[in-house]
Amino acid sequence: MSGSVLDVAAAIRAHDAFLLTSHARPDGDAIGSQLAMAFALDALGKRVRLVNKDAVPGAYAGFPGTERIIVADAVPALDGVPPDAEATIVMECGDLTRPEVAGLERPTVINIDHHIGNTMFGSVNWFDGAAAACAEMVADVIDVLDVPWTQAIASHLYLGIATDTGGFRHGPISERTFRICARIAATGVAPARLSREIFDSFSIGRIRLTGALLNAMELHHGGRLAVLYYDDELLAACGATSDDTDGLVNLPLGAKEVLAVALVRKQTDTQYRVSMRSKGDVSVRSVAVQFSGGGHINAAACSIPGSRTAVTQAVVLALGAQL
Numbered sequence: 001m002s003g004s005v006l007d008v009a010a011a012i013r014a015h016d017a018f019l020l021t022s023h024a025r026p027d028g029d030a031i032g033s034q035l036a037m038a039f040a041l042d043a044l045g046k047r048v049r050l051v052n053k054d055a056v057p058g059a060y061a062g063f064p065g066t067e068r069i070i071v072a073d074a075v076p077a078l079d080g081v082p083p084d085a086e087a088t089i090v091m092e093c094g095d096l097t098r099p100e101v102a103g104l105e106r107p108t109v110i111n112i113d114h115h116i117g118n119t120m121f122g123s124v125n126w127f128d129g130a131a132a133a134c135a136e137m138v139a140d141v142i143d144v145l146d147v148p149w150t151q152a153i154a155s156h157l158y159l160g161i162a163t164d165t166g167g168f169r170h171g172p173i174s175e176r177t178f179r180i181c182a183r184i185a186a187t188g189v190a191p192a193r194l195s196r197e198i199f200d201s202f203s204i205g206r207i208r209l210t211g212a213l214l215n216a217m218e219l220h221h222g223g224r225l226a227v228l229y230y231d232d233e234l235l236a237a238c239g240a241t242s243d244d245t246d247g248l249v250n251l252p253l254g255a256k257e258v259l260a261v262a263l264v265r266k267q268t269d270t271q272y273r274v275s276m277r278s279k280g281d282v283s284v285r286s287v288a289v290q291f292s293g294g295g296h297i298n299a300a301a302c303s304i305p306g307s308r309t310a311v312t313q314a315v316v317l318a319l320g321a322q323l
């Protein structure tokens with residue numbers, strides 16, 4: 001049972017205090033969904049706190065309210081509110097381990113997500129695989145709760161949608177997406193300014209890392225598959241940090257012939273994280289699942305044990321079967 005926006009709204013109306021979280025290493029949709037929801041709950045007079053495992057990526061730090069996010073491995077104790085009185089809202093997460101924050105369990109856990117494979121871990125679950133971003137779902141929640149869209153809410157909905165669609169390039173972008181965007185623009189926020197802030201706020205280290213990654217890019221299967229690789233040494237050499245790597249996996253897709261990309265990141269000598277992206281019907285999700293990972297058809301990830309060579313060969317082979 002995938003539930004509905006009405007179930008979510010009813011659960012929100014029934015509580016006064018909320019704990020909002022999203023996945024570790026948050027992306028734009030994680031941050032945008034959380035803060036749009038937070039501002040809506042504020043408007044209803046609810047008590048709201050936000051807890052994430054990792055800090056807000058630098059490019060999004062200027063968006064309103066990001067300073068409210070508590071960065072912690074475990075939910076801090078809350079004075080005056082017994083934990084059971086607080087409802088947890090988890091956005092953008094296929095299961096309750098994705099936040100990597102301990103202590104999220106509550107009698108009411110509201111699960112709002114658009115990732116295929118969601119385990120329906122909540123006491124209230126709303127899954128919508130047709131949403132281009134979790135932020136689209138949050139927009140619906142806000143409407144059912146009858147909260148007017150402020151510029152702060154609109155900015156965060158835009159952050160989620162613009163990033164999860166790669167600047168309106170991929171995913172189930174629909175009429176609904178553009179209806180929401182039309183209403184975002186109607187609040188008076190300038191989409192072009194937000195897009196500049198989202199997409200053109202990188203560090204110089206990120207730009208140098210981009211050059212290094214692409215310079216060392218490998219092509220396989222007649223150029224249809226690109227493989228990128230980095231480790232901590234390359235980050236340091238470029239003056240970059242792991243905060244600078246978000247979205248780099250998409251770069252080779254800018255080449256017409258490239259249909260899929262694997263970005264391999266060294267975690268240890270015997271463990272590698274593989275992020276994958278693809279165009280059209282090429283399913284990187286099915287490859288990620290083979291290695292106990294997950295994601296969407298066009299965006300998925302997994303961790304694979306083995307040497308760099310063995311991991312890369314396994315990924316090249318598995319992706320080749322999808323091309």
Ligand SMILES: [Mn+2]
Pocket residue numbers: 029030092114132133134164
């Ligand atoms: Mn998302």
